[in-house]
Amino acid sequence: MTNILDKNIQNALFNYILGLGDDRLILGHRLSEWCGHAHILEEDIALGNIGLDLIGQASAYLSLAAEVENKNRTEDDLAYFRNEYEFKNFQLVEQPNIDFAYTIVRQFFFDVYEGIFLEELAKSKFEQMAGIAKKSIKENIYHTRHSRNWILRLGDGTEESHVKTQTAINDLWKFTGEIFSENENDNILINENFAPDLKPLKSKWNEIIKSVLNEATLEMPENIGFSSGSRSGIHTEHLGHLLAEMQIVARSFPGAKW
Amino acid sequence: MNEEQKLADFEARIERGEIIEPKDWMPERYRRQLIRMMSQHAHSEYVGMLPEGNWITRAPSLRRKMVLLAKVQDEAGHGLYIYSATETLGIDRKELLDQLLNGTAKYSSIFNYPSLSWADMGTIGWFVDGAAIVNQTMLAKSSYGPYARAMIRICKEENFHKKQGYEIITTLANGTAEQKKMAQDAVNRWWWPSLMMFGPTDKESPNSAELMKWKVKIKSNDELRQRFVDLTVPQAKAVNLTLPDPDLKLNEETGHWEFGHINWQEFYNVIKGNGPMNKERLKARNEAFEKGKWVREAALAYAKKHNN
Numbered sequence: 001m002t003n004i005l006d007k008n009i010q011n012a013l014f015n016y017i018l019g020l021g022d023d024r025l026i027l028g029h030r031l032s033e034w035c036g037h038a039h040i041l042e043e044d045i046a047l048g049n050i051g052l053d054l055i056g057q058a059s060a061y062l063s064l065a066a067e068v069e070n071k072n073r074t075e076d077d078l079a080y081f082r083n084e085y086e087f088k089n090f091q092l093v094e095q096p097n098i099d100f101a102y103t104i105v106r107q108f109f110f111d112v113y114e115g116i117f118l119e120e121l122a123k124s125k126f127e128q129m130a131g132i133a134k135k136s137i138k139e140n141i142y143h144t145r146h147s148r149n150w151i152l153r154l155g156d157g158t159e160e161s162h163v164k165t166q167t168a169i170n171d172l173w174k175f176t177g178e179i180f181s182e183n184e185n186d187n188i189l190i191n192e193n194f195a196p197d198l199k200p201l202k203s204k205w206n207e208i209i210k211s212v213l214n215e216a217t218l219e220m221p222e223n224i225g226f227s228s229g230s231r232s233g234i235h236t237e238h239l240g241h242l243l244a245e246m247q248i249v250a251r252s253f254p255g256a257k258w
Numbered sequence: 259m260n261e262e263q264k265l266a267d268f269e270a271r272i273e274r275g276e277i278i279e280p281k282d283w284m285p286e287r288y289r290r291q292l293i294r295m296m297s298q299h300a301h302s303e304y305v306g307m308l309p310e311g312n313w314i315t316r317a318p319s320l321r322r323k324m325v326l327l328a329k330v331q332d333e334a335g336h337g338l339y340i341y342s343a344t345e346t347l348g349i350d351r352k353e354l355l356d357q358l359l360n361g362t363a364k365y366s367s368i369f370n371y372p373s374l375s376w377a378d379m380g381t382i383g384w385f386v387d388g389a390a391i392v393n394q395t396m397l398a399k400s401s402y403g404p405y406a407r408a409m410i411r412i413c414k415e416e417n418f419h420k421k422q423g424y425e426i427i428t429t430l431a432n433g434t435a436e437q438k439k440m441a442q443d444a445v446n447r448w449w450w451p452s453l454m455m456f457g458p459t460d461k462e463s464p465n466s467a468e469l470m471k472w473k474v475k476i477k478s479n480d481e482l483r484q485r486f487v488d489l490t491v492p493q494a495k496a497v498n499l500t501l502p503d504p505d506l507k508l509n510e511e512t513g514h515w516e517f518g519h520i521n522w523q524e525f526y527n528v529i530k531g532n533g534p535m536n537k538e539r540l541k542a543r544n545e546a547f548e549k550g551k552w553v554r555e556a557a558l559a560y561a562k563k564h565n566n
């Protein structure tokens with residue numbers, strides 16, 4: 001299928017799938033930073049599981065992106081040999097762990113988006129991409145249950161956990177605006193029924209977030225000061241450090257196999 | 259039945275090869291020895307996450323990253339599983355964890371060494387999980403049911419751990435000159451500490467005789483160590499890496515590989531807390547515990563509010 005695509009569409013598709021892969025790779029990487037350092041063994045396992053699912057999905061998307069690009073690159077070339085400005089992940093997912101509240105809030109914002117988004121992406125006319133989406137739906141249900149349960153426990157737990165979680169929500173809120181924004185690249189694919197139209201989905205996300213935060217006695221912030229541009233390579237300062245660590249071994253031995 | 263008869267009965271059961279279950283009568287000493295041994299094992303799985311956890315974020319390919327993350331996560335599962343098995347002896351995990359955090363409990367000396375390069379991920383899987391398999395295959399026949407069953411389940415995963423480690427080393431050994439150098443360096447650093455993992459020689463091992471009498475252990479430290487050496491030497495040869503022991507040679511008569519003198523002073527030093535990473539490992543565990551305090555409290559408070 002990929003070799004009969006119009007050049008324009010092929011390029012848009014490559015960028016789009018790259019974004020999907022990068023979101024999951026960077027978020028999975030962040031979760032893997034917890035491994036061995038969580039507050040209880042059960043949570044080491046849970047965060048590790050979710051991280052593994054996400055990196056697995058990332059690997060599938062990046063390998064598909066490489067196939068669409070058709071320039072003899074592999075998923076590892078894409079993960080390890082691109083620079084900050086070539087990464088297209090949401091700024092939300094590159095935000096540092098800071099503490100368990102930040103980690104859970106970041107995850108919850110993403111999981112709810114992912115749940116809504118996957119259902120639509122699974123209908124894509126581009127079957128290989130729809131296939132990955134379908135496969136991740138089950139994983140997402142588990143991820144969302146995990147982050148949602150923690151939002152409730154932290155929000156409605158102790159005074160301290162409530163304050164920490166509300167702080168994380170307030171700080172991370174500005175990164176949530178761009179996850180439903182569309183650019184020209186997306187529009188090309190929406191016209192072809194390759195990518196879902198995100199605009200109608202935003203209100204659904206808002207509703208779910210609002211109701212869970214409400215149940216957790218937490219407040220939903222006002223919609224102000226959204227950052228954007230990650231899909232075209234604009235990031236926060238955190239991404240560079242993450243990539244420096246992630247890519248160091250691969251880049252130190254060019255041409256080596258692992 | 260008086261205590262003496264109970265003990266005679268118990269030892270007869272052990273003699274017949276019967277499996278002891280949590281509800282069965284057992285001598286206090288048997289229970290205490292098991293708690294000591296099993297909790298050390300659980301702590302080792304838990305602390306053992308740290309040296310490999312150190313490289314997950316730098317794994318050089320997506321596949322390696324996933325395999326390593328899955329592996330370290332398995333170790334968390336092993337820890338959890340063995341803590342639960344230890345709880346069947348009437349002690350709870352919290353108490354065991356306290357002993358780990360305050361430094362009174364022991365864990366495997368091997369995890370007090372640093373993981374310095376990507377090749378260490380290969381060597382740890384190959385040597386350390388390899389040694390664990392030798393040890394745990396024996397423990398799978400242990401007289402205490404919950405421990406034996408935990409070992410059977412865990413051994414399957416350890417085999418995968420060893421395989422992924424040896425695969426990393428094989429790839430490096432067949433790779434560029436720099437990769438090969440990295441692999442050899444890791445082998446040089448991890449070989450002797452891996453031999454020490456089996457514990458003191460039989461002569462110097464204070465608990466061995468009793469553990470073997472009660473069939474908690476079926477084989478002695480020296481027997482297990484020898485088995486590990488015999489298995490590993492050919493594997494090193496197969497990938498053209500040298501084990502750092504000039505005295506290593508095959509005894510044609512016994513069929514065993516004889517090896518040089520183990521630096522027991524180093525071993526006892528590490529056990530006493532003076533290994534290269536003892537303080538850091540304990541600090542990491544304590545930090546995770548302290549930083550997680552508010553989370554555990556929140557979970558508890560939430561459960562109280564919503565479950566009754």
Ligand SMILES: [Fe+2]
Pocket residue numbers: 303332333336390412416
């Ligand atoms: Fe293990």
Ligand SMILES: [Fe+2]
Pocket residue numbers: 333387390415416419
């Ligand atoms: Fe293992």
